[in-house]
Amino acid sequence: MSDKIAQSDIDGYGFNISKSFEHTVYSEFVSEYLPVMTRRARRWQQVIGNKNSIAKSGTVKRFCRKGIPSAERPKAWMCLSGANERMKNNPHLYQQMLEMDHNKELVDTITLDIHRTFLDNRYFASNQSATSLQKPLFNILIAVGHRNRTIGYCQGMNFVAGLLLLVMKGEDSYEEKVFWLMDTLINNILPEYFHPDMHAVKLDQEVLGELVRWKAPDIYHHLELQGLSWCLIGMKWFICLFADVLPVDTVLRIWDCLFNEGQKILMRASLVIILSNRDKILRCTNFSEVTDLFKETVLGKESLHCHSFLHSMFKDIGSLPMARINKLRRLCESKVV
Template sequence: MEPAGRARARVPRTDPYGFERPADFDYAAYEEFSSAYLVVLTRRAARWSGLLRGGGGVRRSETLKRYIRKGVPLEHRARVWMGVSGAQAQMDQNPGYYHRLLQGQQNEGLEEAIRTDMNRTFPDNVQFQKGADPCLQKALYNVLLAYGRHNLAVGYCQGMNFIAGYLILITKNEEESFWLLDALVGRILPDYYSPTMLGLKTDQEVLGELVRTKLPAVATLMDGHGVPWALVVSRWFVCLFVDALPVETVLRVWDCLFNEGSKIIFRVALTLVKQHQAFILGATSAADVCEKFKEITRGTFVTECHTFMQKIFSQPGSLSMATITRLRESCRARLLAQG
């Protein structure tokens, strides 16, 4: 491995998406990973260009699913997300709708809630800083405002700003970002961002039940220390791992999320827990459990996104939508009974 100084000279201070690298960033380890990953990306980009030749719509298929699991090249990501999520179809069927929403009736409460979160959204990203040209804060504000007017039952909820911000970084297009946000909030993650957040609370309980079945020792530890799953994974679910995992890994997860739906979130969460089961089981208090759950989202395991994505489809074992649906029904009923 090269000395850190030489690796640092080649790796820019900001990543390709504009995020500033932290002070303790391991340049040497990243250089070693990225040089090998670049070869994978180059090979896959050529195959994707062949698959998408002709410029038509992106349709789901087993071939496409296999390709997506191996990673969508950045230059094709927006088109693929739009196609497989149904966002493109919605946008085509509603021409001009996004721009009409921006001209809609004022709602001071909604606008103030969004404005409050503007400077809190990716302060470590040069494209969202006020001095940037262009500054993406305006695009982010527009997308969230339009969505709040579009989905009155949700309005605006903290966490949506991070998701919309990532969408804007990838699409470079407000209207596409709006329709992708609609696909996530309205269809892929129903009831995650409603005032009661019943869908979010349900899925956190579902994860707990899956861990109880697949990793019973961890479930016993959580119970023993009285740590509810919401305490350690709510940010994972609300922000779709945006502020937990490295950006390239998050985007690889989202590739599959847009195509295969919400079960991908469970696969990622279960893989993180299973991979670090021995580490988690060393916790001696509730605070220690929480700290260990922060630790397991750092390091080479999550940085090496290609290997990580292979693991999420092997480590958790079988995970059918039928199982998730059944668990959702029972967990939702239990939550509603608790009031």
């Protein structure tokens, strides 16, 4: 397995592997990771079975945090998020959204972003290939836009839906399932995140800053001295839920928990990126150095090893009660324009 990975120019999800990619590091990680996920697959098969929903429990939370095997991920996400139940209760809605007259402005905006989505991925690089996912992505985003008219289409949706497609392709009715996962994210899991004014996302950047002040006051004060706005640090992370930011295996592990536990998972992942780079951050002496560091940080070895990353999210970050996050949201409201 590791030899094949070292020689391949494309990863398992269709992304081009750059020449600077650390094949040896990744091969060592995979050789350790795959046997673990094989064992977990048997446990997940017992949890899911033929069910159409999964009851939330301490066991399920622990299993999600340890990772959902690729083969079980589509069904697990549909069940954990509640998207499966919503699709069952609205069996014709997706097709109805596709058949209605499309708003021209919405079509033009989505079409423009389709051609900017995962340019380094074989499934999105062209619409000429039989395996291209550009048309399914267009369909899903159009349907989401008409279903959620006050939102329409927002920046970042293309990357979220695109990665969902890469996970769900091969499933029966995979387009419809991605539509319902998107609709569930927008309305249930991350309400108000996908809105044209991005108010909720901007607000949570300020909250992230306050969480850094709590967990690592030295980093907080150093970044404040550099004059760095928190919106410049994590805005893209939150808009696309780390898709097109972190390595794909790490993003999928974060989403395993997001679909089960909700939005504070994004805070935990952001804190790991920041706190695990404490020494490098403290060595930065100006605004430019800090911004360059964060661009490099998300591609580092710490982010590539998804198991260690997830371990840090829960063990190293420690307690992160929603009551505190909600209190900080109220306190930070005045900072957001």
